[in-house]
Amino acid sequence: MSEIRVGEIPIPLANYVFLIRYRRSPYYDIVQHLLREMELHYEMAGRGSEVIYTINPRMLQEEIEEKIRSEKVTTVNICRTILALLYGCKLREGEDFYVTTTSGGRKNYHIKVNSRTLSLMRSFL
Secondary structure (H helix, E strand, C coil): CCCEEEEEEEECCHHHHHHCCCHHHHHHHHHHHHHHHHHHHHHCCCCCCEEEEEECCHHHHHHHHHHHCCCCCCHHHHHHHHHHHHHCCCCCCCCEEEECCCCCCEEEEEEEEEEEHHHHHHHHC
């Protein structure tokens, strides 16, 4: 597993990468939940295809709060956890994922789920 250098990603995200890699709750739990969901969508579409998996952090927060009781499960922490996962796996923005912003300023994350991106995310954990 290659080491992430602090200069490669912003420092707050580097902290989240550390928290995910060392299996700290709730950050690791959020990533595991996302990975399971992405694998499920990929399986339903059929192997060999590509699926765009969209993450709405506010909706994800509602789903996660039912499973994980922690005051650290906030929209901001979920957004940072998602970005730490994406940059920590060395996914390429624009090619492997992209971020959209709603008119209200909220962000949605869109990940191109295929065998390559799934293997990168699995190896990150």
